[in-house]
Amino acid sequence: MSENPTTGSHRADTSGPQDDLVTQIAEALPAWLPTQRWFGGKDREITGVRALAATELPAGDDALLLHLVVEVEQGDRREPYQLLIGHRDDQVPDVPAAASIPLANGPAVYEASGDADLTCHLLDLIASSTAVDGVEFAPEPGAELESGLRGHPISTEQSNTSIVYGGQYILKLFRKLTPGTNKDLVLHRALREVTSDHIADPLGSISGELAGEPVTFGMLQRFMPDAADGWVMATTSVRDFMADPSGLPPGELGGDFSGEAYRLGKAVADVHADLAQALGTRDADADELADTVDAMLERLERVVGEVPELAEHADPLVAAFRAVASVPPPVTVQSVHGDLHLGQVLRTLQGWLLLDFEGEPAASVVERASLRSPLRDVAGMLRSFDYAAQQLLVGQPDEEGQAERAAAWAEHNRSAFCDGYAKESGHDPRDQDVLLRAFELDKAVYEVAYEHANRPDWLLVPLASIRRLTTEGS
Amino acid sequence: MTSDQHDLDTAPDAALEGLEDIPHTGESVEADGTLVEPQADDFAHAEQAPSDPEWFKRAVFYEVLVRAFADSDGDGTGDLRGLAGKLDYLEWLGVDCLWLPPFYASPLRDGGYDISDFRAVLPEFGTVDDFVHLLEEAHSRGIRVITDLVLNHTSDAHPWFQASRQDPDGPYGDFYVWSDDDSAYSDARVIFVDTESSNWTYDPVRGQFFWHRFFSHQPDLNFENPAVREAMLDILRFWLDLGIDGFRLDAVPYLFEEEGTNCENLPRTHEYLREVRATIDREFPGRVLLAEANQWPADVVEYFGNPDVGGDECHMAFHFPLMPRIFMAVRRESRFPISEILAQTPPIPDGTQWGIFLRNHDELTLEMVTDDERDYMYREYAKDPRMKANIGIRRRLAPLLENDRNQLELFTAMLLSLPGSPVLYYGDEIGMGDNIWLGDRDAVRTPMQWSPDRNAGFSRSDPGRVYLPPIMDPTYGYEAINVESQQGSSASLLNWTRRMISVRKEHPAFAEGEFVDLGGSNPSVLAYERRLVREDGELDVVLCVNNLSRFPQPVELNLADHEGRTPVELTGRVRFPRVGELPYLLTLPGHGFYWFQLTDTEDDGERRSMS
Incomplete structure (x- = not known):
């Protein structure tokens, strides 16, 4: 399908004009980047944008498709981002106006991930295992790809851009680039190696070099057109439960989710076992536990300073975090998902899948890559059940008994999830109550900060959970 | 538990009731002990419906109980002539094929599935001549008729069994599965565990045990015996000669027994079904066989036969697990229960079709499913007390859905558009209710509600004589819910259902x-x-x-x-x-x-x- 696999080298012939175009784009980006949802640096002003690499990809005769890596400078912060730039000689592409990048004195260019006529070439390049000027497009070993499919970006994504091809494949383009092979790709490969049943198989990648280190630009996976994500599934059940006038407990209503929660618990335990098999485990030493406690206390201190409502819970939170230091060894750590919640799991006809193994977006690269307790993932999912249960209460006037009903739903499904996890792994996460509680509370403190900054209406959700977790059993 | 006692010299037809002056099996006995049986040529034959070898793939089926539909002679019980008199209504509705549960002579200890004479009609329903009349009238309207046929067993009142127990060396001595002890086939489960403790029952008349997979008053026929295989083919021929359009074969997985197996779905059972099918194809092309195999779709597809020849056993089979999944999906507000079961349903041969239904008297039983599936079914709906009550006992569609018109329409729309030929249950097209005080079996077998007149227009008899009282509650009673008033209302469920059936027929893609x-x-x-x-x-x-x-x-x-x-x-x-x-x-x-x-x-x- 690739019409001109040597396009990259032909870049030399046109290096002059293309360099000029790249320069103009870099000049336009400080104004344009903050308008993009995936841009992670909206908190500070952009002081400069510099092109690190520009590669012209084959895209037919009358169109330009440019793979562009830029460094965004925001004061002392410098972060690399990936862009796809498109240009048409004689045709207006069908992309939203927000994709258009206005140049001072140049052709009409736009961010091209929404242009199906151009993005179709990305899949074809992967299928044909083509390298263009150091940007390597490659299928995973053994993957047979159908080329010639048109792609459309999905609209729900936050920090990256994903393109679905013909309902069969999904290509995730990482926006903010991190040196080293992307953790998402590393873990997917490892899990595929041990034939995990609970991932969408990795099928290909786009990679290259950044400042002398390997970097992952994109990952192609099997797309599941029959799937619905866990958040939608769970909130469907909550909706049914909260609207039921009978007052029956959640396990006795038609919309009961606990069967799904149970199987989801089994799936997560299975993935943890697969990750342990593929990448190993080790026991954390006392210093690491102490570091973990320090990190949690630091976060708490910072958030209490920002959110006064948290102050009243500070003492029991400190106590809960400190208790981690005296958890008897061994505390096993291993590769985990790192940012597990109901939005990161998919219900397919064959069962539950886990997605997006990149880890928490706000965490540093080192944090994301480090081994962590699988209980972190369990805690993340338990928090998510609380969110699902309470989301209908946000912004609504207090109604008698609704908060209690939401709590009953959450408890019912948290419990089913743990039952499933225990059944599959042989270890009930609730037996490690000190660690699990601390991880859940740490996550909730993070949520308090996030909601305070972004969605003040939602602040009640993590605060209610903190109140419950710090008072129950006392 | 023993069978009815009979003297050794009792006539084989002595246990048949009400057939004294009517042709029946065993009305006389030939010198060698062979029972004289009615022949198709003794009766008139119905004209066939227009030729269409694959009619069943597109047909809308309608399950109707003869007893419950219309009473022509005023004795309080529905009959074949009464049903024949309502064919205009069924044609108007858009029904292509009637499915009649058994109307054969029977002591009625198992809803007529305990057949005491395959060649006689239960007297209260009429006669074989009345059945031919029904066929004739139905065919003239393009409506086909199929009925249940139980191959596996007979009633113990059947003259064959009476002859078999009395004369082990006679022509029927080997028609049933006899044994000196009750040790054989011990790996076969007991299906009706609530009433039966063993698949063997001792018969004091013959002094041997007989084999029965269902009730002890229903001895299994011995399909090892070529005479039994031929006798059952002759029964098929009897009704096919009269003009019937096919059979729903009841309890097909159990025909043969084999030591060391669970005696279900055995290769020889399939072999016999191929023989039955070949007979139909050769002698009665266009007639169909519908398998009742209450099993998982992956196992049921075996009953369609060889896909390379488009199927060479049954033309149709019921898709049992779909029905509870539809209810589960709407209760869960999730498509997964339906999507999953259809994804797990293997492709079927070209010349075959599923039968699907929302309500009939067959239910999914959990022992038929694999461990994983049982776990899934249990977690997903058996533990939900309301679901259990809804699906476990027999209720009609409208009360199951709390008489919610939107849900009635949604369920019907899915029935008419999911893969398979839809089977409607009589009365559900008007949203009839049930009477749970009548108990499990009869709750959904009350008289069809034709009009607000006496006995719901079902019978002109004294109300006290009607076999079951018609529904009379304020919501579902016949004064509120009946054919006459719904035909007159353009917004009624009946007219809506009729419209949807007609839309379905305009687009063969639905079928x-x-x-x-x-x-x-x-x-x-x-x-x-x-x-x-x-x-x-x-x-x-x-x-x-x-x-x-x-x-x-x-x-x-x-x-x-x-x-x-x-x-x-x-x-x-x-x-x-x-x-x-x-x-x-x-x-x-x-x-x-x-x-x-x-x-x-x-x-x-x-x-x-x-x-």
Whole structure:
């Protein structure tokens, strides 16, 4: 399908004009980047944008498709981002106006991930295992790809851009680039190696070099057109439960989710076992536990300073975090998902899948890559059940008994999830109550900060959970 | 537990009741002990319905109990002539084939599935001549008729069994499975564990044990005996000669026994079914066999036979697990229970079709499923007390759905558009209720409600004589719910159902189209296509979108394969926006649904929908 696999080298012939175009784009980006949802640096002003690499990809005769890596400078912060730039000689592409990048004195260019006529070439390049000027497009070993499919970006994504091809494949383009092979790709490969049943198989990648280190630009996976994500599934059940006038407990209503929660618990335990098999485990030493406690206390201190409502819970939170230091060894750590919640799991006809193994977006690269307790993932999912249960209460006037009903739903499904996890792994996460509680509370403190900054209406959700977790059993 | 006691010199037909002056099996006995049996040539034969070898793939079936439908002679019990008198109504509704549960002579200890003479009609229902009259009248309206036939066993009142127990060396001595002890076939489970402790029962008359997979008053026929195999083929021929259009074969997995097996689905059982099918194809082409095998779809497909020849056993089989999954899906507001079971359903041979239903007297039993599935079924719905009550006991559709018109329409729309030939249960088209005080079996067998007149217009008898009282409660009683008033109301469930059946018939894709689940990110919306390449080479695509939630829902459908086509809603023929490259957005009201045809161009759509 690739019409001109040597396009990259032909870049030399046109290096002059293309360099000029790249320069103009870099000049336009400080104004344009903050308008993009995936841009992670909206908190500070952009002081400069510099092109690190520009590669012209084959895209037919009358169109330009440019793979562009830029460094965004925001004061002392410098972060690399990936862009796809498109240009048409004689045709207006069908992309939203927000994709258009206005140049001072140049052709009409736009961010091209929404242009199906151009993005179709990305899949074809992967299928044909083509390298263009150091940007390597490659299928995973053994993957047979159908080329010639048109792609459309999905609209729900936050920090990256994903393109679905013909309902069969999904290509995730990482926006903010991190040196080293992307953790998402590393873990997917490892899990595929041990034939995990609970991932969408990795099928290909786009990679290259950044400042002398390997970097992952994109990952192609099997797309599941029959799937619905866990958040939608769970909130469907909550909706049914909260609207039921009978007052029956959640396990006795038609919309009961606990069967799904149970199987989801089994799936997560299975993935943890697969990750342990593929990448190993080790026991954390006392210093690491102490570091973990320090990190949690630091976060708490910072958030209490920002959110006064948290102050009243500070003492029991400190106590809960400190208790981690005296958890008897061994505390096993291993590769985990790192940012597990109901939005990161998919219900397919064959069962539950886990997605997006990149880890928490706000965490540093080192944090994301480090081994962590699988209980972190369990805690993340338990928090998510609380969110699902309470989301209908946000912004609504207090109604008698609704908060209690939401709590009953959450408890019912948290419990089913743990039952499933225990059944599959042989270890009930609730037996490690000190660690699990601390991880859940740490996550909730993070949520308090996030909601305070972004969605003040939602602040009640993590605060209610903190109140419950710090008072129950006392 | 023992069978009825009989003196050794009792006539073999002594246990038949009410057939004294009517032709029946064993009315006389030949010198060698052979029982004289009625022959088809003793009766008139009905004209056949118009020839159409694959009619069953497109037919709308209607299960009707003879006893419950219409009483022609005023004795309080429905009969064959009464049913024949209501055929205009069934034709008007759009029914293509009646399915009659057994109407044979029977002591009625198992709802007529305990047949005491395969060649006689239960006297209260009429005679064989009345049945031929029903066939004749039905065929003249293009309606076919099938009935149940139990191959596996007979009633212990059947003259064959009476002869067998009395004369072990006579022509019927080897018609049943006799044994000196009760040790054989110990790996076969007892199906009716509540009433039976063993599959063997001792018969004091013969002094041996006989084998029975169901009740002890229903001895299993011995299919090892070639005379039994031929005798059962002759019974098929008897009714086929009279003009019947096919049989629902009851309890087919159990025909043969083999030591060391569970005695179900044995290869020899399939071999015999192939023999039955070959006989039909050779002697009565166009007639059908419908298997009752209450098993998982992957096992049931075996009863269609060899796919390389388009199937060489049964033409049809019921898809049992789909029904509870439909209820489960709507209770869960999730498409997964339905999507999963259809994804697990293997493809079936070209010349075959599923039968699907919302309500009939057969239920999914959990012991039929694998461990994983049982766990799933248990977790998903057996533990939900309301679901258990709903599905476990026999109730009618309308009370199950709390008489919610939106849900009644949604369920019916799915019944008419999911893969398989739909089977309606009599009375559900008007939303009849049930009478749970009558107990399990009879709750859903009350008289059909024709009018607000005495006895619901079902019978002119004294109300005290009616076999079961008609429903009389304020919601579902015959004064509120009846055919007459619903025919007169354009907005009634009856007229709506009739309209949907007629829309279904306009588009063969509903019947024979490939089923494609469209999935999608909203789990409460079940969307699928039915695609059929028609004989003229054109693609007929029907798109069905069902909101399983009581709340309004949006859904974005990936219709990229149909870019440029225009969805035309099938009941009102309203054109919806053309399908583009991006996901197609629809919104649905709570429990709403859409049926669309995807037409190539707007002009074409008009032409097709006008045709």
